[in-house]
Amino acid sequence: MLYLLSKFLNRSVKQEMEQELYYQNAYLKSFSAELIKQEKDESGRLYAVLSKTAFYPTGGGQPSDTGTLNEIKVLDVEEVDGEIRHYIETHLDTTDTIKGRIDWNRRFDHMQQHSGQHILSAAFEELFNYKTVSFHLGKDTLTIDLETDNLSFEEAAEVEKLANKIILENRPITTVWVNEEELNQYKLRKELSVSKNIRLVIIPDFDYNGCGGTHPDSTGQVASLKILGWERQKKKVRVEFVCGERVLKQLGRKHSVLQQLTASLNAPEQDMVEAVNRMLVHRKELEKSLEESRDRLLSYESAELIAECDRDVASKVYKNRSIQELQKLARQLVSEAEDRTFLLVAENEDKLQFVFARGKNANANLKELTKEALLIVDGKGGGNESLAQGGGKLMDGEQFVQQLIGKMR
Numbered sequence: 001m002l003y004l005l006s007k008f009l010n011r012s013v014k015q016e017m018e019q020e021l022y023y024q025n026a027y028l029k030s031f032s033a034e035l036i037k038q039e040k041d042e043s044g045r046l047y048a049v050l051s052k053t054a055f056y057p058t059g060g061g062q063p064s065d066t067g068t069l070n071e072i073k074v075l076d077v078e079e080v081d082g083e084i085r086h087y088i089e090t091h092l093d094t095t096d097t098i099k100g101r102i103d104w105n106r107r108f109d110h111m112q113q114h115s116g117q118h119i120l121s122a123a124f125e126e127l128f129n130y131k132t133v134s135f136h137l138g139k140d141t142l143t144i145d146l147e148t149d150n151l152s153f154e155e156a157a158e159v160e161k162l163a164n165k166i167i168l169e170n171r172p173i174t175t176v177w178v179n180e181e182e183l184n185q186y187k188l189r190k191e192l193s194v195s196k197n198i199r200l201v202i203i204p205d206f207d208y209n210g211c212g213g214t215h216p217d218s219t220g221q222v223a224s225l226k227i228l229g230w231e232r233q234k235k236k237v238r239v240e241f242v243c244g245e246r247v248l249k250q251l252g253r254k255h256s257v258l259q260q261l262t263a264s265l266n267a268p269e270q271d272m273v274e275a276v277n278r279m280l281v282h283r284k285e286l287e288k289s290l291e292e293s294r295d296r297l298l299s300y301e302s303a304e305l306i307a308e309c310d311r312d313v314a315s316k317v318y319k320n321r322s323i324q325e326l327q328k329l330a331r332q333l334v335s336e337a338e339d340r341t342f343l344l345v346a347e348n349e350d351k352l353q354f355v356f357a358r359g360k361n362a363n364a365n366l367k368e369l370t371k372e373a374l375l376i377v378d379g380k381g382g383g384n385e386s387l388a389q390g391g392g393k394l395m396d397g398e399q400f401v402q403q404l405i406g407k408m409r
């Protein structure tokens with residue numbers, strides 16, 4: 001990877017190695033150094049610069065280390081204009097020698113993930129010539145973007161197998177600093193655009209990579225690698241995966257979900273998919289039969305309402321019925337009693353809603369009726385000559401109907 005190479009151009013290798021202890025020894029967890037300066041950056045964040053450091057600054061897709069300087073928290077580490085800034089929570093006492101300690105769990109996780117990424121990218125290229133064009137190391141998972149339109153399950157499985165084989169073989173991971181002439185000895189997958197002070201991260205006979213990140217000293221320490229999934233993104237495929245400890249975390253999380261489902265669905269793990277599919281089919285059937293029952297109930301209701309009202313204009317007041325349900329009932333009513341008009345009213349929570357329907361042989365003026373109704377409830381609504389609906393402020397449904405009928409007369 002080329003990500004970090006440009007920063008090496010301005011300094012000699014010797015200088016680099018003296019200040020950046022993580023390049024001398026990626027396993028260094030604590031160190032002593034002199035405080036060069038502490039000040040605030042343009043946005044007011046306090047930072048310290050040391051004579052040397054084991055804190056890796058954000059770069060090359062690898063997040064920075066965190067930890068402490070003399071027990072003061074280091075929140076972030078960035079390299080700016082060739083100096084490594086340790087962003088700290090409060091001021092350091094300037095008279096002391098600085099004792100630095102990095103959060104080792106976080107760093108080792110990054111080393112596992114970053115090296116796993118090298119191995120996975122190399123495996124994709126070795127087997128299918130899919131080149132990695134970018135890399136992201138996230139909090140829970142990692143992604144690489146491959147230069148390909150498509151990735152099959154078989155390809156992914158084969159790549160995962162090769163990556164884990166390389167891990168299991170416990171090959172050494174070494175780094176060398178080389179110049180342009182020396183570079184010719186190595187078969188790089190990608191041509192490098194810089195010509196001096198190049199840091200190569202090497203897994204023998206497998207991967208030669210220009211990279212400035214931190215790595216463990218053998219592939220075995222990556223422990224394992226699991227591809228979680230992938231998605232196509234214009235001309236690229238983004239592959240999500242985890243390495244090292246994160247594989248166990250993922251397994252633990254997924255296993256706990258499965259166990260809970262096993263209990264609540266009362267089905268063993270291997271039958272889970274079938275059990276869920278069965279449940280979904282069953283739910284569809286239930287929904288359908290519920291719908292049918294509702295329709296049947298509505299036609300009984302309609303018949304009952306027609307039988308109990310003998311006037312031209314019939315009304316009924318309900319509590320908590322949706323406009324949709326009232327519309328359905330209204331259509332049913334006028335299809336069976338074509339010479340009548342129905343006023344269906346519902347007292348719903350904080351509003352009064354209504355549906356008016358006129359049979360094709362009835363002669364009520366529905367437009368006028370709706371206008372009057374909306375005036376009474378100070379509401380909104382509309383419709384046509386045969387069906388109208390609306391709603392407004394809540395009032396007693398019976399009173400509403402009486403006022404309306406009074407106006408009609």
Ligand SMILES: [Zn+2]
Pocket residue numbers: 001060114118201210211212213
């Ligand atoms: Zn790297």
